[in-house]
Amino acid sequence: MHIRPYRTPDAAGTLRVFERAIRETALSHYTAAQVEAWLGAPRDLDAWGAERARVHTYVAEAEPPESDVIGFADLDDGGYVDRLFVSPDAARRGVAAALLGRVAEEARLRGIRRLSTHASLVARPVFERAGFVVVGPETVARGGEQLARFRMERAL
Ligand SMILES: CC(C)(COP(=O)(O)OP(=O)(O)OC[C@H]1O[C@@H](n2cnc3c(N)ncnc32)[C@H](O)[C@@H]1OP(=O)(O)O)[C@@H](O)C(=O)NCCC(=O)NCCS
Numbered sequence: 001m002h003i004r005p006y007r008t009p010d011a012a013g014t015l016r017v018f019e020r021a022i023r024e025t026a027l028s029h030y031t032a033a034q035v036e037a038w039l040g041a042p043r044d045l046d047a048w049g050a051e052r053a054r055v056h057t058y059v060a061e062a063e064p065p066e067s068d069v070i071g072f073a074d075l076d077d078g079g080y081v082d083r084l085f086v087s088p089d090a091a092r093r094g095v096a097a098a099l100l101g102r103v104a105e106e107a108r109l110r111g112i113r114r115l116s117t118h119a120s121l122v123a124r125p126v127f128e129r130a131g132f133v134v135v136g137p138e139t140v141a142r143g144g145e146q147l148a149r150f151r152m153e154r155a156l
Helices: 008-028 032-039 045-054 095-109 124-129
Strands: 002-005 057-061 069-074 084-086 114-120 133-142 145-155
Touching: 002 095, 008 032, 008 045, 008 057, 008 069, 008 084, 032 133, 032 145, 057 095, 069 095, 084 095, 095 114, 095 124, 114 124, 114 133, 124 133, 124 145
Parallel strands: none
Antiparallel strands: 002 057, 057 069, 069 084, 114 145, 133 145
């Protein structure tokens, strides 16, 4: 596995990882109705790709010959990590930890002093191991469902 900046052809791969991570992995901590509400309506691939490029996305790619996208994370100019998703096929091998390491490295290079995120119940321990602390629990409304999550931060 290696981590590199997002490229335009990664749109479909990152979207697939996003959908599978929610449908399969997040189902361990949320109900089926919550998972479907989180996914929402099917995403338009072009809009998805444009958003990935805008927020500086980093992609974890399997080694050749597969070279599939197995995970991704993003970082906006204010140090906010909006998305961290890993394929269920690559779970629990440190892919998310490596992505968060890269995000922190990139943030320091850009002069960002603090990272923040809204972590899902599944992701909280992963962020904690990467040095984030819980600021507080939150509930977010998605399509009629209430989803628990945590506001978390890490000083750099
Ligand atoms: C959270 C997530 C990004 C972690 O990816 P990962 O590459 O497996 O994470 P790492 O290998 O670095 O760390 C593994 C830890 O992740 C959590 N985790 C990963 N897969 C899990 C699963 N199927 N069930 C429960 N916890 C899981 C556990 O805390 C695990 O630690 P453990 O193996 O000691 O129990 C991934 O599980 C995912 O995409 N989840 C669904 C979407 C989501 O919640 N994204 C975060 C939005 S803020």
